[in-house]
Amino acid sequence: MPGADTQAEGGAINEHRGTICYNGHGTRWVLAQETDGELLRSSCSPVRDFINEANHALCHQPYHGPEPVLEAFFATARELGISEVEIRNDLPDIVGTTDPGAVRTAAENAGVTIVSINALYPFNVWSDDLPTRALKLADYAAASGAKALVMCPLNDGNEVSFDAVVAALKAMKPILEERRLTGLVEPLGFPISSLRTKKEAIAAIEAANGKGVYKLVHDTFHHHLAGETQFYPEWTGLVHISGVVDPRVAVDDMLDAHRVLLDASDRLENIAQIKALTAAGFEGPYSFEPFATEVHALPDPKSAVQASIGHIRRSL
Numbered sequence: 001m002p003g004a005d006t007q008a009e010g011g012a013i014n015e016h017r018g019t020i021c022y023n024g025h026g027t028r029w030v031l032a033q034e035t036d037g038e039l040l041r042s043s044c045s046p047v048r049d050f051i052n053e054a055n056h057a058l059c060h061q062p063y064h065g066p067e068p069v070l071e072a073f074f075a076t077a078r079e080l081g082i083s084e085v086e087i088r089n090d091l092p093d094i095v096g097t098t099d100p101g102a103v104r105t106a107a108e109n110a111g112v113t114i115v116s117i118n119a120l121y122p123f124n125v126w127s128d129d130l131p132t133r134a135l136k137l138a139d140y141a142a143a144s145g146a147k148a149l150v151m152c153p154l155n156d157g158n159e160v161s162f163d164a165v166v167a168a169l170k171a172m173k174p175i176l177e178e179r180r181l182t183g184l185v186e187p188l189g190f191p192i193s194s195l196r197t198k199k200e201a202i203a204a205i206e207a208a209n210g211k212g213v214y215k216l217v218h219d220t221f222h223h224h225l226a227g228e229t230q231f232y233p234e235w236t237g238l239v240h241i242s243g244v245v246d247p248r249v250a251v252d253d254m255l256d257a258h259r260v261l262l263d264a265s266d267r268l269e270n271i272a273q274i275k276a277l278t279a280a281g282f283e284g285p286y287s288f289e290p291f292a293t294e295v296h297a298l299p300d301p302k303s304a305v306q307a308s309i310g311h312i313r314r315s316l
Contacts, residue, residue, distance in 0.1 A: 070102075117149050121154075149183055170208045185205065188219075189222035218239045224268040225254060243267070245265040256292075
């Protein structure tokens with residue numbers, strides 16, 4: 001992510017982008033919110049019946065309905081048959097503007113579970129104000145009822161040593177344990193990322209004695225960008241899905257702004273990735289994470305999400 005906390009966390013389907021998640025062996029979609037759709041090289045921004053979780057790509061257009069945006073976001077998730085959501089801490093800044101108790105109450109009233117808050121950035125540079133921000137975000141996650149905290153690595157072209165990653169994971173571990181949170185480490189496949197692959201992330205987690213506290217986010221976009229071929233279902237706690245359809249952009253030049261909802265023109269082999277994860281035994285949630293402005297500007301994001309879910313189901 002480009003700056004400190006670069007993933008959004010709150011959520012209503014119209015004022016924020018939402019993402020949807022789906023679970024591999026049931027009806028488990030998750031809805032979440034999203035960030036701006038600017039051309040950034042950063043992002044931390046499930047298949048039984050497929051898709052049960054909502055995240056950030058679902059909606060970004062201004063919301064003018066009668067309900068507060070958070071309640072509207074949760075309500076839309078339920079209308080889509082989704083009972084799990086992700087919330088973000090950048091656009092909109094729910095963490096900075098909404099009491100976590102109010103978030104918990106709204107989620108309970110809507111009958112949704114907050115799977116994660118997305119995200120802590122850059123988790124692997126444990127210096128300056130990061131320890132303070134990590135504590136604050138973990139406290140917020142626990143108080144809001146969230147089950148996990150997504151953690152994204154530095155993504156600005158600067159290298160971070162393996163030892164520094166391990167040290168950061170060790171420092172974060174007691175913070176998560178004391179609050180009964182799972183740390184969801186999300187490798188970013190961008191060429192400028194300091195932690196590109198799941199293999200590297202697992203090695204660091206093991207070196208930090210963090211198994212049981214940490215799991216991975218398998219992001220289909222970043223999996224493709226990093227050229228990964230191996231899957232780690234036993235380590236995976238959440239899958240982010242998005243497609244790229246622009247035929248002109250080279251893989252190394254793909255950015256968050258190219259990420260759209262899945263359809264038949266997808267270049268990232270999302271369906272193949274989902275099938276591989278399912279065949280390997282993954283049963284967790286899948287969350288749509290499209291950042292493209294054309295997705296956020298859709299007049300009817302709910303129908304677009306439904307169409308994408310339909311495409312995935314037919315393809316599986």
